[in-house]
Amino acid sequence: MRTYELVFVVDPRVSDEDVVAMTQEYKQMITAGGSQISKEESWGRRKLAYPIAKLNEGKYVLLGIESEGGKSSLPEVEHRMRQNDKILRYLTVRTDEDLKRAASRHPKTAGRAGRASPARAPPVPRAPLAPIPQPDPRRPPQGRSNAMARPRKVFYRRRKVCKFCADKIDYVDFKDVKLLQQFIPERSKILPRRISGTCARHQRLLQQAIKRARHLALIPFTTD
């Protein structure tokens, strides 16, 4: 079964009743195409992270979609949304593969979808780097001559831990604006891995989530 999330942003001048009517129309198209609506959220009026068509606010609607057998009317729905000038932005994201991949990595936290749950155990920090063992001066060097044993330096550097690995987040949700914002300091570009310490896999997921959130004006592209 394929699952999708569809988020669209409606012109704030459209009345709430009309937003509901619009949503109803799209839901009907989706169910007529053989898919089910698994979730519906209205986020109401929200400030856009950047103006779209000179508007500073938008009304957000999220639909969860389940499609058996892969056939769905989503292309038609997207086509209609593209033509509707009351819709400022829309985005469909296929989620089943990413969630499955996340669940297989951490079976215990499956289905949490990256959301922080209050009952969660505190993140287990990784063991700090053990200093490189120094040769014991009391012990005679084994095998090698003294000239071969070069003095080794011990580097202490600030331990960088991938936040997502530590928190066992394997699905980076583009809707989790608070989480994403931690990785875009001064509200501009994505914090590089060498600074944030995020591992390569999670950085990739993070970048994708940030791009999706930017498209929906949940987070900005630049400061100005």
Ligand SMILES: [Zn+2]
């Ligand atoms: Zn990681």
